Amino acid sequence: MAKLWLSLHVLSAILLIGPMTVAASLLPGRVRAALAGGAGAADPPARWLHRTCRVYAVLGLAVPAFGLVTAARMGILTDLWLIVSLGLTLAAGVLLAAWILPAQARALALLDTGPGADAPAAATSQTAHSQLTRLSIVTGIFALLWAVVVVLMIVRPGSTTGA
16 A cells, blocks of 8 residues: 555656746746747736646645645654655755745746836846846745755665665
């Protein structure tokens, strides 16, 4: 039965966390391109990327749930590598919910106002650039957290269950 749970855990990670991470990484560039091209609110791909992140964030809760069931079945809930992985997963989830999704919403609001709506174009452009750069950096950290979790899941340092 542990193999079934492990399979569900790995498949859900690939199908849910992967696309969400890619969508989050693509959104700042898409908004930047829409602002530069004057597409503004008429840029559905940017909105689609944000929606993908929101929906997959909720669905992605299945990944740690399946992982916890798998770990319980395997009797490894107290292994240090698993505890660190869970901590990093929690950090990634908090980063997504508390910072990335709200920052994406603010980035999409830039498309609604567009450069020069009520503020000088240079100030709006500089603000947009700053916001999108920060979003790109934090999204990169989010992806890095997931990469470290994947490595820990594969290497399992100190594990007695074998790699």
